[in-house]
Amino acid sequence: QSALTQPASVSGSPGQSITISCTGTSSDVGSYKLVSWYQQHPGKAPKLMIYEDNKRPSGVSNRFSGSKSGNTASLTISGLQAEDEADYYCCSYAGDTSVVFGGGTKLTVL
Amino acid sequence: QVQLQESGPGLVKPSQALSLTCTVSGGSISSGHYYWSWIRQHPGKGLEWIGYIYHSGTTYYSPSLKSRVTISVDTSKNQFSLKLSSVTAADTAVYYCARDRATAYYFDYWGLGTLVTVSS
Numbered sequence: 001q002s003a004l005t006q007p008a009s010v011s012g013s014p015g016q017s018i019t020i021s022c023t024g025t026s027s028d029v030g031s032y033k034l035v036s037w038y039q040q041h042p043g044k045a046p047k048l049m050i051y052e053d054n055k056r057p058s059g060v061s062n063r064f065s066g067s068k069s070g071n072t073a074s075l076t077i078s079g080l081q082a083e084d085e086a087d088y089y090c091c092s093y094a095g096d097t098s099v100v101f102g103g104g105t106k107l108t109v110l
Numbered sequence: 111q112v113q114l115q116e117s118g119p120g121l122v123k124p125s126q127a128l129s130l131t132c133t134v135s136g137g138s139i140s141s142g143h144y145y146w147s148w149i150r151q152h153p154g155k156g157l158e159w160i161g162y163i164y165h166s167g168t169t170y171y172s173p174s175l176k177s178r179v180t181i182s183v184d185t186s187k188n189q190f191s192l193k194l195s196s197v198t199a200a201d202t203a204v205y206y207c208a209r210d211r212a213t214a215y216y217f218d219y220w221g222l223g224t225l226v227t228v229s230s
Contacts, residue, residue: 003156036216038157045206045223046157051216089157093215097170104156 004029004090004102011108017078020105022090023071028100030071034093037066037075040104041086049088050075077107085109112137114207114221122201122228128194132207132221139188140165145210146190147217148181150203158203162210163190197228 005023012018022035029035035053038046048057050066053073063078073092077084090102118130132146139146147162161171163181171179175194183190194201204225208217 034215038217045220046217047220048216048218051211051218052214057218091157091159091216098172099159099215101157101159 002100004092004100006088006090006102006105008103009106009108011110012077012080013110014080014082016080017076018080018107020075020077020088020090020107022073022075022092022102024073024092024094024100025071028092028094029068029073031095032093033068035066035068035073036091037064037073038089038091039084039086040089046089080109082109112209112219114209114219116205116207116221116224118224118226120225120227122197122226123230124198124228125196128192128197128201128205128226128228130192130205130207130224130226132190132192134188134190134209137209139183139190140185143212145170145212146181146183147208147210148192149206149208149217151206151223152200152203160192160194160205164212199228202226202228 033053037050040046053068054066065076067074088105094100113135115133122128145162148160163169163183178195180193204223206223207221209219
């Protein structure tokens with residue numbers, strides 16, 4: 001069970017859109033509609049942003065959206081705001097009631 | 111509003127066991143819709159799933175930690191616990207408890223996390 005692959009960092013200017021990729025395999029990301037995304041600010045607990053590939057929990061801004069193609073899931077943040085600067089983690093069901101996280105991506109708002 | 115709170119020693123000696131408890135409030139741990147989970151984060155690193163438990167006591171563990179992990183539940187106290195045996199410095203991390211939506215495998219509520227340092 002290997003960690004999902006995410007870019008170490010991405011950046012964007014306020015108002016722009018960015019996309020964070022999350023690459024797995026046909027045994028995890030590619031097999032189930034069960035990718036979730038988490039936002040983590042420094043020193044804070046992770047916060048659920050997207051679940052089941054593309055669903056948004058109540059209270060999460062519609063600027064956040066999820067998608068998937070094959071073994072790669074993506075998180076897109078539109079209309080970047082300073083408060084979006086954080087670490088983002090993807091997570092996927094990997095079969096046999098186990099889950100696997102990505103290595104995390106640091107988003108910098110320029 | 112569901113809340114989770116981790117508690118336990120912040121310092122553990124090498125080779126000893128790490129023990130943490132998560133107290134759940136605002137909801138019953140006996141609800142059949144959730145798994146109750148432990149996740150850790152090494153300093154400056156990513157998240158690592160440790161395992162989870164269902165209210166019935168059924169457990170699921172990460173293959174990489176399975177030989178050292180025990181998760182238990184006390185429904186009367188609305189708590190669940192983590193025990194990690196034979197710890198080394200590599201087990202130094204922030205440990206989070208979280209609620210996992212069973213069969214959907216996402217973590218919707220998290221505790222604040224507690225730092226456990228393994229050192230003599």
